[in-house]
Amino acid sequence: MTPAERRARSRLAQLIQGQGLLRGSLLQRGRVCGRPGCKCARGELHQSLYLVISEKGRTRQLFIPKDWEALVRCWVRNHHDARGLMEEVSRIYWEKVRKRKR
């Protein structure tokens, strides 16, 4: 195993073993609450965070409450990083096949 592969695999193992993984992207969106006289009625919208994923061609979204934000951001980042690392390992194996080198 090359050092690059070993490094990618060990980071991947760390992520997968102990931490939350969540696929999706976070989207900040402004909304109007409907209370008359609220600042949002004058265009200063309330900001809400949503997790957006696409599944079998359909888009789903989930409202993320303020006190979940940090945790969800961390899980989403873990998933993103894990995918990147899988991709790194995959490239190494692509080259193995291409060069006929096990």
Ligand SMILES: [Zn+2]
């Ligand atoms: Zn409002």
